[in-house]
Amino acid sequence: QKEVEQDPGPLSVPEGAIVSLNCTYSNSAFQYFMWYRQYSRKGPELLMYTYSSGNKEDGRFTAQVDKSSKYISLFIRDSQPSDSATYLCAMSAGGNTPLVFGKGTRLSVIA
């Protein structure tokens, strides 16, 4: 079983739709959870991060962590064509341990 699993998509939605992106993980030591957005031919940019379980909201984006199920989600409300990108989840047990990344989900928002 891979440490972090993420459906690669591609996921295609109409403009204005609610998008749900998900990752599952197997390492119960993970405490820090991040979502990155990567546009084509660019470096990933940190979109949201959460510590331990719970929700975090930032504008149209909501990150959820359910540690009991080892499941994290990113919701995008009122999706826009500019949201079209690859979204990568990442997580860490903390300290100097490197992040473990999912393989990314490619999202297309169609106008």
Add this chain to the structure above:
Amino acid sequence: SQTIHQWPATLVQPVGSPLSLECTVEGTSNPNLYWYRQAAGRGLQLLFYSVGIGQISSEVPQNLSASRPQDRQFILSSKKLLLSDSGFYLCAWSAGWEQYFGPGTRLTVT
């Protein structure tokens, strides 16, 4: 504010030639530094990370090496490139648990 630079942005090199990619970070001290490779259709592969000058951890045995000659400088090298070294190389830094990525170098080995 912190910024991270990578160069060159793109590179085309023949098989067997040497490689040197450079990454520098501004606006922070003693960052952790990372080199990743992202091949087409594959995820981010961690190649090396460093928690301080001269301290390099290798995640994947291969014909690449890394060095950290200064606190905010990280260099990825190869003596002889292989076709399989083609990909998108990303440098990243962290001061806590969040990582921030550079713009990347697209390497094509021909």
